[in-house]
Amino acid sequence: MITPVDAAQRRRLVQLYGIANTPGYLLRWLRTDPIVQTLAARESASSLVAFIAEVDANEGRRLEDVALAYAATAALTLMNYSEVAAALPFRRLKALAWVVPVLQLWDQTRRSQTALSFDAPASVPSPEGVASTSGTISLGFDVG
Amino acid sequence: MPLIITLENPERKSIALQTSTGRDIPNEQFGEIPPHERNQFPDWDNRWGWPVQRRGEPSPLYNCHGLTFACRRTSVYESSGVRAVLEDDAYHPIELADVLPGDVILYYDDNNDIEHSGIVVTAPAGDLRIPLVVSKWGKYRECVHPANHCPYNYATAKFFRSRA
Numbered sequence: 001m002i003t004p005v006d007a008a009q010r011r012r013l014v015q016l017y018g019i020a021n022t023p024g025y026l027l028r029w030l031r032t033d034p035i036v037q038t039l040a041a042r043e044s045a046s047s048l049v050a051f052i053a054e055v056d057a058n059e060g061r062r063l064e065d066v067a068l069a070y071a072a073t074a075a076l077t078l079m080n081y082s083e084v085a086a087a088l089p090f091r092r093l094k095a096l097a098w099v100v101p102v103l104q105l106w107d108q109t110r111r112s113q114t115a116l117s118f119d120a121p122a123s124v125p126s127p128e129g130v131a132s133t134s135g136t137i138s139l140g141f142d143v144g
Numbered sequence: 145m146p147l148i149i150t151l152e153n154p155e156r157k158s159i160a161l162q163t164s165t166g167r168d169i170p171n172e173q174f175g176e177i178p179p180h181e182r183n184q185f186p187d188w189d190n191r192w193g194w195p196v197q198r199r200g201e202p203s204p205l206y207n208c209h210g211l212t213f214a215c216r217r218t219s220v221y222e223s224s225g226v227r228a229v230l231e232d233d234a235y236h237p238i239e240l241a242d243v244l245p246g247d248v249i250l251y252y253d254d255n256n257d258i259e260h261s262g263i264v265v266t267a268p269a270g271d272l273r274i275p276l277v278v279s280k281w282g283k284y285r286e287c288v289h290p291a292n293h294c295p296y297n298y299a300t301a302k303f304f305r306s307r308a
Contacts (some may be wrong), residue, residue: 014184014185015185017282017283018185018202018281018282018283018284019281019282019284019295020282020283021207021208021209021221021259021260021261021280021281021282022207022221022222022223022257022258022259023221024223024253024255024257024259025253025259025260028253059178060178061176061178061181062178062181062184063177063181063182063184063185064184066176066177095175095176096176097156097172097174097176101221
């Protein structure tokens with residue numbers, strides 16, 4: 001079980017998930033979300049991966065569960081690469097289509113840069129409650 | 145060390161989709177939202193107010209690029225696929241002053257990835273010369289909206305026309 005997320009927070013995640021046309025859009029906005037940053041700070045990579053796998057395997061998953069699973073995926077991209085890599089099991093996901101593309105985006109950026117930044121452009125009309133913060137998140141990675 | 149070697153994508157359900165020159169366009173018909181959950185999306189159109197008109201019901205089957213370039217049959221979420229269509233189907237950029245119904249609008253993010261697309265339904269009008277477009281908002285529904293009134297970045301939007 002991961003950190004509880006209240007109804008308003010879940011609604012915000014569902015909104016963001018709902019309007020994302022691409023994994024890049026979803027990742028960029030999720031990374032600025034306070035819930036995602038909280039998950040990254042409080043949870044271990046293995047607990048987040050376990051949660052994602054649980055949602056993926058659940059045929060009766062709810063929309064909120066799917067959105068929260070992607071929030072957990074985005075949280076992984078804010079964590080230490082080695083910890084995340086060690087936590088990922090060798091498995092094929094059944095349903096969640098953008099988990100791998102999101103992690104691939106992170107991995108590609110990680111390999112091409114020693115520091116990456118995802119900007120939430122101020123010119124974009126922030127979805128209400130979805131991107132309650134904007135700015136730049138800078139991360140440093142060990143390369144290789 | 146590639147991260148993704150330990151995790152595989154779900155089996156994809158896609159359809160035959162090509163550009164006019166026969167280049168395959170990666171696409172996917174999503175099934176991650178159970179049918180009974182598809183009407184649980186919050187009403188984004190209400191959030192965005194009166195200029196936004198609903199068109200159709202929420203559907204994960206196709207996304208914006210699927211509406212614009214694939215007749216609502218599937219989702220296209222890789223920018224490379226959209227760029228292939230633009231190239232092979234002879235799309236060319238046009239100025240706002242020349243925009244007509246049927247032209248395409250593309251919204252770009254800061255990395256020049258195409259984050260949204262739509263089809264112009266009325267030519268630019270009003271003092272701000274803003275066209276009305278129909279576009280699909282992710283897995284949510286189709287909306288008819290002023291091009292600058294949506295959760296995507298109009299500041300970087302460009303208009304295109306094919307073969308005309």
